[in-house]
Amino acid sequence: MDMIVPETERLQFMQDMQTALSQTPKRISPKYFYDQVGSVLFDRICELPEYYPTQTELSILKSHAGEMAECMGENADIIEFGAGSLQKIRYLLNVARNPARYVPMDISGPHLKAASAELQTEFVTLKILPVVADYTNPWHLPSSIPGAGKRIAFFPGSTLGNFSPEQAHAFFQNCVQHLSGGALLLGVDLIKSPAVLHAAYNDSQGVTAAFNLNLLTRANRDLGCDFDLTQFAHSAFYNAPFKRIEMHLLSLKSQIVHLNGVAYAFEQGETLHTEYSHKFTIAGVEQAAHLAGLQVGSFWTDPQQYFGLFWLQIP
Ligand SMILES: C[S@@+](CC[C@H](N)C(=O)[O-])C[C@H]1O[C@@H](n2cnc3c(N)ncnc32)[C@H](O)[C@@H]1O
Incomplete structure (x- = not known):
């Protein structure tokens, strides 16, 4: 590497x-987990049997991507924050109506570029513009494409949960400022049994431990x-x-x-x-979004209500 x-x-x-x-x-920011080794370790976490968030969010996307594509409309200009390995977006891209562009943004530069190159081989005609950036810094989004449809931000993986409530509010406000007329498709982990939560972050193979300790290796x-x-x-x-x-x-x-x-x-x-x-309640996300000026639209979840995807309109 x-x-x-x-x-x-x-x-x-x-x-x-x-x-x-x-x-x-x-205390240090979790963004420092994500060097190349950290990004690969995170992908391994996503495959662990205990780590229900990824499999659950994928199952919701699988069931409801068509409805989400309806919300996106024609020619959407899609931005993904904390895009990682670009697995989840495939479900949306497969059904999106002629998307104008896909802009995956992530702090883990080489990992993002490799994932984007791989995605391009699957979606040959799609304009893919990877942006290596820290979304906790002031945002500089690529200028919009003339004639493109709505700007849609996808923020899956409950990465919002890494923020304090104040940082989450600032993130929503940035969306309102930069994505006017568009929407935020937000995936969050919902409150559930502490035993299920505990197991997800203390897996039996020790991958989450290796991910956490990698921060010290990096230092x-x-x-x-x-x-x-x-x-x-x-x-x-x-x-x-x-x-x-x-x-x-x-x-x-x-x-x-x-x-x-x-x-x-x-x-x-x-x-x-x-x-x-x-971890979030449905009402808590709706209230936080509303406070920042987003309008709550559709909501999709799994039968156990482990995870939720919210369609939040930006006026
Ligand atoms: C929890 S992972 C989620 C990955 C993927 N979106 C998913 O749902 O599986 C968080 C992602 O956000 C990225 N990330 C973390 N902090 C970031 C920051 N401050 N700015 C940009 N990307 C960041 C990481 O590199 C990682 O890919």
Whole structure:
């Protein structure tokens, strides 16, 4: 794998890791999971029997893609945020009415480019414009295509759940500002039994643990840190009052980690928080969307109501 990291990206990671290690509690953005290894590990998570969100969302897409395509209309200009391996969009592209373009956006550049090249071999005439970008930074979307239909944003995988409620509100507001007259097709994980949630983030093969710990491998490789991977453990649990899975890297002993010549202490049992994965109620999503100025349209779910896809109109 080509692991050359652009210098601006490396410096941003350095700065964010310095901040993460200096604060209490220690915390870093989940976006740093996704180097090339992290993106491949995430694909493996999606195939785990315990990780119901991917299979459930795919089953909903399989059953209702035709209705979603109806909502999109002719010549839609489709943008996908956090597009990953571009598996889910295939269901929509197969039934979309003459889409004008597909713009997958993701922070994991080489992975996105490889996935886009593969998709192009399947959808030979479709205009595919991959954009490597961080959607938590100010948005610069490609200009719209003359004569194209509505701008449709697809945000699957419950990636919205990685945001705090304030960040989710800001994301919705960005949609309102940049996708006027279009819509957001949003996939979110719904609240369910804590046992099911717990199993999904603590799989028996240890793939989620490897995904979490890869963040430290990345810091050692790209930033010259000296995290001892045998002395940190994956920790994921459901925090019911906040309706979220929390993922942490747990220090198994008191230890010192170095970054850029500075020593950072971890107490035994202290954690580096790496990810929130908020879980939602249908009413909660509708209320949050409404508050940001989106209009709630159709809603699709599975028989167990494990996962939901919302059609949110942007005025
Ligand atoms: C939970 S995965 C979901 C992948 C895929 N959409 C799916 O539903 O299976 C999150 C995706 O968002 C991307 N991502 C995470 N943070 C990002 C950011 N700040 N900006 C852009 N992409 C980001 C990751 O690289 C990854 O592909």
